[in-house]
Amino acid sequence: GENVEQHPSTLSVQEGDSAVIKCTYSDSASNYFPWYKQELGKRPQLIIDIRSNVGEKKDQRIAVTLNKTAKHFSLHITETQPEDSAVYFCAALANQAGTALIFGKGTTLSVSS
Amino acid sequence: DAGVIQSPRHEVTEMGQEVTLRCKPISGHNSLFWYRQTMMRGLELLIYFNNNVPIDDSGMPEDRFSAKMPNASFSTLKIQPSEPRDSAVYFCASSYIAYEQYFGPGTRLTVT
Numbered sequence: 710g711e712n713v714e715q716h717p718s719t720l721s722v723q724e725g726d727s728a729v730i731k732c733t734y735s736d737s738a739s740n741y742f743p744w745y746k747q748e749l750g751k752r753p754q755l756i757i758d759i760r761s762n763v764g765e766k767k768d769q770r771i772a773v774t775l776n777k778t779a780k781h782f783s784l785h786i787t788e789t790q791p792e793d794s795a796v797y798f799c800a801a802l803a804n805q806a807g808t809a810l811i812f813g814k815g816t817t818l819s820v821s822s
Numbered sequence: 823d824a825g826v827i828q829s830p831r832h833e834v835t836e837m838g839q840e841v842t843l844r845c846k847p848i849s850g851h852n853s854l855f856w857y858r859q860t861m862m863r864g865l866e867l868l869i870y871f872n873n874n875v876p877i878d879d880s881g882m883p884e885d886r887f888s889a890k891m892p893n894a895s896f897s898t899l900k901i902q903p904s905e906p907r908d909s910a911v912y913f914c915a916s917s918y919i920a921y922e923q924y925f926g927p928g929t930r931l932t933v934t
Binding site: 741743745751752753754755758760798802803809810811812813814815 | 855864865867870877878913921922923924925926927928
């Protein structure tokens with residue numbers, strides 16, 4: 710089955726710097742890769758996603774890139790702010806039915822001002 | 823839209839007791855997912871339903887866990903008997919466009 714590895718597990722940056730979180734997946738048939746943000750004590754919330762027919766997607770200060778050949782995808786946050794501090798999870802589809810996500814272990818991002 | 827609704831939000835019970843967690847998906851969504859989150863194991867998929875039918879329950883840890891979805895607007899996750907290692911946050915999520923899952927607020931379960 711699908712397996713998703715996420716790095717780093719923790720990331721500390723200064724306000725205004727960029728942050729990059731990387732994930733690899735094992736199932737070459739996977740075609741959907743969302744990113745979720747989870748603030749302390751709250752639910753995971755979808756912040757951006759990418760499908761296999763594109764290599765990059767941007768939404769204001771966040772962007773995701775996908776390399777299907779290498780089976781890895783990354784989350785880029787520019788001009789980080791203290792409110793970006795949270796746990797970020799990447800995920801990939803688990804099966805051909807296209808509805809079950811497998812999540813990475815998460816990255817705790819801390820942005821200090 | 824009220825979003826995914828879960829109850830209770832917090833549950834404290836003693837080992838051996840039965841625990842029932844409840845979920846109401848977003849109206850119109852046809853897929854429902856149960857996840858468990860712990861520090862050690864992260865976010866684990868337990869089971870998911872499409873159109874009220876269980877599709878994959880391979881993530882259910884033991885026979886002590888069971889889940890039902892009697893109709894499109896309600897699902898339960900039951901643990902009987904509960905054990906301290908079941909302590910976790912249990913999330914329910916739903917989706918319509920196959921991929922975009924929306925999570926409920928979670929139920930924090932503590933088994934003493």
